[in-house]
Each structure stands twice: as structure tokens, then as C-alpha cells.
Amino acid sequence: MGKRYADMNADERKAELKRLEAKLEEVRARGLKLNMTRGRPGSGQLDQVNDLITILSQEDHLSEDGSDCRNYGGLTGIPEIRRAFAEVLGIDAANLIVQDNSSLNIMYTLILHALTFGVPGGDAPWGQNPKRAFLCPAPGYDRHFAITEHLGFDLITVPMTATGPNMDMVEKLVAGNANIKGIWTVPVYSNPDGIVYSEETCRRLATMKTAAPDFRIIWDNAYVVHHLYPDQPELCGSVPEILALCAEAGHPDRVLQVASFSKVTFPGSAPACLAASKTNLDWYLGHIQFRTISPNKMMQLAHVRFLEKRGGIANVMRGHADVLRPRFEMVLKILRENLADSGLAEWHEPKGGYFISVNLRPGLAQATVNLAKQLGVAFTPAGATYPRNNDPSDSNIRLAPTLPTTDELKTAIEVFCLCVRYCALTEGNAK
Numbered sequence: 001m002g003k004r005y006a007d008m009n010a011d012e013r014k015a016e017l018k019r020l021e022a023k024l025e026e027v028r029a030r031g032l033k034l035n036m037t038r039g040r041p042g043s044g045q046l047d048q049v050n051d052l053i054t055i056l057s058q059e060d061h062l063s064e065d066g067s068d069c070r071n072y073g074g075l076t077g078i079p080e081i082r083r084a085f086a087e088v089l090g091i092d093a094a095n096l097i098v099q100d101n102s103s104l105n106i107m108y109t110l111i112l113h114a115l116t117f118g119v120p121g122g123d124a125p126w127g128q129n130p131k132r133a134f135l136c137p138a139p140g141y142d143r144h145f146a147i148t149e150h151l152g153f154d155l156i157t158v159p160m161t162a163t164g165p166n167m168d169m170v171e172k173l174v175a176g177n178a179n180i181k182g183i184w185t186v187p188v189y190s191n192p193d194g195i196v197y198s199e200e201t202c203r204r205l206a207t208m209k210t211a212a213p214d215f216r217i218i219w220d221n222a223y224v225v226h227h228l229y230p231d232q233p234e235l236c237g238s239v240p241e242i243l244a245l246c247a248e249a250g251h252p253d254r255v256l257q258v259a260s261f262s263k264v265t266f267p268g269s270a271p272a273c274l275a276a277s278k279t280n281l282d283w284y285l286g287h288i289q290f291r292t293i294s295p296n297k298m299m300q301l302a303h304v305r306f307l308e309k310r311g312g313i314a315n316v317m318r319g320h321a322d323v324l325r326p327r328f329e330m331v332l333k334i335l336r337e338n339l340a341d342s343g344l345a346e347w348h349e350p351k352g353g354y355f356i357s358v359n360l361r362p363g364l365a366q367a368t369v370n371l372a373k374q375l376g377v378a379f380t381p382a383g384a385t386y387p388r389n390n391d392p393s394d395s396n397i398r399l400a401p402t403l404p405t406t407d408e409l410k411t412a413i414e415v416f417c418l419c420v421r422y423c424a425l426t427e428g429n430a431k
């Protein structure tokens, strides 16, 4: 790694600058065009699950309750797919329904219904409250924040810690402000940090006193089966079953849990589920029944057959992990080789999920992403992991190692490290 910039004298810094500039020229001459912006599965992963496309024969269209999946009906999803989700979440299938075609779709609809009609336990539609607010643990998932921003909420940033959102802050905020209607959470392998919530965090979320009687936790379990080290799943064993926890605490309607098979099979074509109390499920169904007659039951049936053929979801996820693990490990190795002990960057070493989250020395993120873009490598925009794209420290960058080829990924991360070093040396930031 060499000397820290902070310990270099003027001549050493000059020599380092020359070295970096030469490297930048080399990269520029390559005319790169790489996209590292989003957490999409790579084509190798999609190929692994391709038999989903042809798994149903013409004769195979009945679900186990005898309903014809080719036809209308069955708003709650076919029983077998509900069981598949229930197994993943460790709950009873009666506590969830299966919908199309993305969990974001469900989350957006939940918030929209809350705004328009109010939720059980509330005394008015959320939309009637111009001061409505939502807690946004950050760094977090940009699309969560975007939903609540788009729908007119004040976004309140809560810092993430190694065990989940800063719960002292969450408890204080929700106890003192009835305008705060909910909180976004990703309890397992959070996006982007890969953090798994501690049991204590989950308990505090379930038991905390909220000034709003109709407070909701959006429990987005997007990565519940996305282990990079599937033989050590105890790594996320700290997360208790949240519906039961909230019910025990006397708040059965507090949590709305979502999950999907988007990154198990084909994003955009996979079923997603909503798991919640009976009261909440009835509320949701009571409104969506006006929007749709039936979910895509053929795709639900195809998923059931596909999972049966593959011997269960854990086996499918093992295949994905075998593709992803070497990529994550390569990114971490390049970061270590180029930036360890530099004082310029720290990063998480996730055991699952889709991202590696890097915290640069404050003030470096925007410049680094801009420079990389000039060199033909697009990273997730700086600030995207914070509400309203505003990272107050200009520090966090989300690396998404899944989509590019391995060679492209290697190049992209090397370019990233080069840009960090160059920006640190030239932006008046070297300390």
C-alpha cells in the first residue's frame, strides 16, 4: 500500500501525483464503458435459472387447490407459492399473500393506500397530514427513500450502526412526534452495508412506544436468502421473526413485511409477498381487489415447479452464491491492496446481499464518482444512499459487483481505487 499521503513530504506527493496521472492516462486511452450502478444479477446467474422459462408443460396449469392458474382469481396467490415464501420467512402461510411482480410494487402500493385510505389503527388517511414523515436509516436503499419522497413525506435520516438503525435516535424520534408514520428497514444484509440487525434492534423496533398509533415498520426482507456463505447461515440468525415479535409486544399491526424472488430467478418476472397481521392483510386486499382480479398465477406455479425441481430455494441460492462470492472477494482484495491503511477509505465485508459499501474520507465521494465517470466507469451516484441524495459527509459509495463480467469488475474497482487516490491527492483533502 505504501505511505499514507498524510505522511508524505512535498517531493513524495509530487512523485505520487505523477504516477497517478500516468495511470489515469492509461485508463483514459482504453475508452472504457462500464456500468456498476445497480444491483442486478449478471447473465451467468440468470442462465442458472433459465429452466424456469420452460418448466410448465401445456398440461401443467392446476394448483393444488384445483384452481386453473390460466384463469382469473386467487387474489392471495396459490397455496404452494405462499408456502414457499412462508418457509423462507419462518411464518405460517396464512400470514402472507403473494403478488406480482416486485416487492417495490407492494411497498409503493402500501404507502399509497395509507395516504389515501389510512391504515388500521389510524384516525385519518396519512395524506391528510401535510407534516407526515418517515424514518430513513442511511446509508440505505435509494428506492425506499424515493417512494416516500415522491409521495410527499418529510424524510428523516437515522444513521446506520453495525447492528441496524441507531435505535436510541429512532426511539426518541417516534416517541416524540406523531407525524412520523413509519420506518424503512432491511433487516438482513442491508442495502448497501450488508448489515444484519441484532436481536436487540429487532426487539426495540417491536416494543418501542410510538406517538403515532398507526406507525408502520416496512420490513423489507429482500436479502433473507442471499447468503454469500450459505454454509454459515447462522450469520443472520440474530434476526427473530418480526411478526411474532410485534404481536408479543402488543403491536400486531405494526409491521408490514415484504420479500420477493426477484434475485432468486428473474427480476421483474418473479412473485413477491406481503406478510402481515390478518388485520393488515384484510386491509390491503380490501383495497387491491379494485385494482386487479388475479396475480400472475402461471408464474407462481412455474416458480413452485422450478423450486421443486431444484430441490428447494437453498440449493438455487447456493448456485448464485458460487457465482457471487468470488466477485465479492475479488473486490475486497483489490480494495485492500490499494486502499487498506490509506486513511482514505473504510468498507464493509458483507456476508450476503448485493453490495459493498465504501465510506471514503469525507468530501471525496462526489469527486471520485465524477472522475470515474470521465474515465468511462459509472458507479452509483454519490449521495444516492441517503435521503434526497444528500450524504452530509459526501463519503458513501455503493459498489454493485453483480452485473459486469469478472474482468470488467476487476477493471472497474481498480479504476475506483485510482480515482479515490487521485482525488484525495488533488482535492486539497490529503491530511
Ligand SMILES: Cc1ncc(COP(=O)(O)O)c(C=O)c1O
Binding pocket: 039, 101, 102, 103, 104, 105, 141, 186, 191, 220, 222, 259, 260, 261, 262, 267, 268, 272
Ligand atoms: C432492499 C431492497 N428491496 C427491494 C429491492 C427490489 O426488489 P423487487 O425486485 O422485489 O422490487 C431491492 C433491489 O435492489 C433492494 O435492494
